[in-house]
Amino acid sequence: MITLAEENYLKAILSISLNSDGKVSTNAIAGEIGTSAASVSDMLKKLQDKKLVKYKKYKGVSLTKKGNSFATSVIRKHRLWETFLVNNLNFDWGEVHYVAEQLEHIKSEELVDRLDAFLDCPKFDPHGEPIPTKDGKIPTTNTIPLNKLSEGTNGKVMGVTLDEKPFLDYLTKLNISIGTEIKLLEKISFDQSISIKIGNTKQHISNDVAKHLLIKTN
Amino acid sequence: MITLAEENYLKAILSISLNSDGKVSTNAIAGEIGTSAASVSDMLKKLQDKKLVKYKKYKGVSLTKKGNSFATSVIRKHRLWETFLVNNLNFDWGEVHYVAEQLEHIKSEELVDRLDAFLDCPKFDPHGEPIPTKDGKIPTTNTIPLNKLSEGTNGKVMGVTLDEKPFLDYLTKLNISIGTEIKLLEKISFDQSISIKIGNTKQHISNDVAKHLLIKTN
DNA sequence: AAAAAAGTTTAGACATGTCTAAAAATTTAG
DNA sequence: CTAAATTTTTAGACATGTCTAAACTTTTTT
Numbered sequence: 001m002i003t004l005a006e007e008n009y010l011k012a013i014l015s016i017s018l019n020s021d022g023k024v025s026t027n028a029i030a031g032e033i034g035t036s037a038a039s040v041s042d043m044l045k046k047l048q049d050k051k052l053v054k055y056k057k058y059k060g061v062s063l064t065k066k067g068n069s070f071a072t073s074v075i076r077k078h079r080l081w082e083t084f085l086v087n088n089l090n091f092d093w094g095e096v097h098y099v100a101e102q103l104e105h106i107k108s109e110e111l112v113d114r115l116d117a118f119l120d121c122p123k124f125d126p127h128g129e130p131i132p133t134k135d136g137k138i139p140t141t142n143t144i145p146l147n148k149l150s151e152g153t154n155g156k157v158m159g160v161t162l163d164e165k166p167f168l169d170y171l172t173k174l175n176i177s178i179g180t181e182i183k184l185l186e187k188i189s190f191d192q193s194i195s196i197k198i199g200n201t202k203q204h205i206s207n208d209v210a211k212h213l214l215i216k217t218n
Numbered sequence: 219m220i221t222l223a224e225e226n227y228l229k230a231i232l233s234i235s236l237n238s239d240g241k242v243s244t245n246a247i248a249g250e251i252g253t254s255a256a257s258v259s260d261m262l263k264k265l266q267d268k269k270l271v272k273y274k275k276y277k278g279v280s281l282t283k284k285g286n287s288f289a290t291s292v293i294r295k296h297r298l299w300e301t302f303l304v305n306n307l308n309f310d311w312g313e314v315h316y317v318a319e320q321l322e323h324i325k326s327e328e329l330v331d332r333l334d335a336f337l338d339c340p341k342f343d344p345h346g347e348p349i350p351t352k353d354g355k356i357p358t359t360n361t362i363p364l365n366k367l368s369e370g371t372n373g374k375v376m377g378v379t380l381d382e383k384p385f386l387d388y389l390t391k392l393n394i395s396i397g398t399e400i401k402l403l404e405k406i407s408f409d410q411s412i413s414i415k416i417g418n419t420k421q422h423i424s425n426d427v428a429k430h431l432l433i434k435t436n
Numbered sequence: 437a438a439a440a441a442a443g444t445t446t447a448g449a450c451a452t453g454t455c456t457a458a459a460a461a462t463t464t465a466g
Numbered sequence: 467c468t469a470a471a472t473t474t475t476t477a478g479a480c481a482t483g484t485c486t487a488a489a490c491t492t493t494t495t496t
Contacts, residue, residue, distance in 0.1 A: 003482075003483090005482080005483060005484095025443080025444090026443075026444055026445085027442090027443060027444080035483090035484075035485090036484080036485065036486080037443075037444060037445085038444085038445075038446080038484085038485070038486080038487095039483070039484055039485075040444090041444065041445050041446080042445090042446095042483075042484085043483080046482090046483095057444080057445070057491085058443080058444060058445080058490090058491055058492065085329075088336060089329070089332040089333065089336055090332065091328075091332065095328070098326070099324065099326045099328075099329050102324045102325065102326070103321075103324060106317065106320045106321060107320065108316070108317045108320070110309070110313070110317075111303075111307070111317050114307040114308065114309065115307065118306060118307055221452075221453090223452080223453060223454095243473080243474090244473075244474055244475085245472095245473065245474080253453095253454075253455090254454080254455065254456080255473075255474060255475085256454085256455070256456080256457095256474085256475075256476080257453070257454055257455070258474090259474065259475050259476080260453075260454085260475090260476095261453080264452090264453095275461085275474080275475070276460090276461055276462065276473080276474060276475080277462095437496100438495105438496095439494100439495085439496080440493100440494080440495070440496090441492100441493080441494070441495085442491100442492080442493070442494080443490105443491080443492070443493085444489100444490080444491070444492090445488100445489080445490070445491085446487105446488085446489070446490085447486105447487090447488080447489090448485100448486095448487090448488105449484100449485080449486085449487105450483105450484080450485075451482100451483090451484080451485105452481100452482085452483095452484105453480105453481090453482095454479100454480080454481080454482105455478100455479080455480075455481105456477105456478090456479085456480105457476105457477090457478090457479105458475105458476085458477080458478105459474100459475080459476070459477090460473100460474080460475070460476085461472105461473080461474070461475085462471105462472080462473070462474085463470100463471080463472070463473080464469100464470085464471070464472085465468105465469085465470075465471085466467100466468090466469080466470090
């Protein structure tokens with residue numbers, strides 16, 4: 001039986017490895033989970049024993065097929081629950097993360113299947129992030145992060161890649177949500193910050209914000 | 219912060235004290251939770267320290283106001299989730315207990331409020347058991363257990379007081395569900411078993427089954 | 437290529453919640 | 467009203483997951 005803590009480690013490892021290829025470092029995991037490097041070391045040994053990760057001391061870690069499958073399943077559950085919370089319980093998209101972090105650990109395959117059906121098998125969650133299918137496939141999109149767009153390009157916000165309340169609240173304040181049309185006006189080379197046009201309003205946002213906005217160009 | 223294990227102890231104490239007035243014994247709790255009397259003793263001390271129970275060594279335990287409020291809230295969550303699982307996800311009434319036992323521990327007042335609203339503030343769960351309100355009040359019914367009815371009486375099944383798959387599966391097999399009309403034909407004094415009529419079929423059931431069926435007489 | 441810095445692991449400790457075995461208190465029976 | 471049976475508690479142990487401090491690798495700098 002896989003424990004709650006183990007699921008969180010696997011999820012963290014998957015999430016890090018998606019944003020940066022290759023082996024995942026102890027420190028990166030510690031940062032993601034909010035724990036000490038020492039605790040991570042301890043846990044990696046246990047996950048190794050359970051054949052959920054491949055791990056060489058000092059050399060980083062990667063998920064086994066089995067580990068990847070568990071991690072993907074946790075993300076599937078997280079995103080399905082977020083969809084339910086926003087679509088059916090009228091939560092705001094910034095409020096759901098903490099609750100979904102709990103719900104994602106409920107153990108019942110039947111429950112996930114039925115929830116998926118109840119929601120009409122959604123492909124994307126309320127943040128535009130892809131929901132893995134039952135067999136672990138992750139829907140793809142042809143989107144690129146806003147900070148990679150070239151000046152003068154128009155596009156539509158298809159998703160965000162950060163699920164934290166302060167970030168999402170800021171987007172709401174900027175009048176940005178899924179579906180919003182954005183034009184990239186200017187990139188400042190000094191700090192990679194960018195000017196954008198939303199509707200008829202000009203805004204200036206940092207690279208840190210821009211990189212978490214997924215855009216589909218028109 | 220109250221832990222999952224603590225919530226389960228409080229729930230068990232409440233549940234026992236509802237079926238048998240006065241102080242609750244260590245052994246009874248151990249039986250309900252499926253743990254050892256030693257573990258119960260340990261936990262009662264911790265709950266006492268947190269002012270959740272009143273406890274005198276060897277003399278049994280009872281809930282404080284605070285403990286009762288937590289326990290009632292857990293039961294409220296359990297029954298709301300069971301309602302969701304049956305009404306919206308089409309689970310069978312015998313399948314929901316295990317899943318609801320996990321869902322009842324999700325921590326988010328907002329979630330419970332919104333779930334309650336989503337379900338249209340139900341007063342009873344799919345087993346006919348009353349769902350405590352947000353402020354801890356428990357809806358009442360004028361029902362009596364089937365085994366207390368007198369011979370020849372007609373009535374309707376309003377609820378069951380046991381949420382275990384084997385029991386519920388057996389009821390389904392007997393064609394008994396919430397709303398079923400039942401006539402008590404005969405009580406056997408030897409073993410308190412009873413003969414009943416459901417539709418046009420005669421059945422014979424044990425006292426153990428009959429006492430968990432709540433009847434409203436016509 | 438040695439020294440310094442950064443990253444990682446080990447050692448030892450602690451909190452939670454569980455267990456078995458043994459001791460103590462209470463209840464029941466003769 | 468003792469003695470036996472039952473119930474409950476304590477003692478000591480273990481598993482999980484966490485921590486800090488110290489030791490050990492690896493990487494970077496000079």
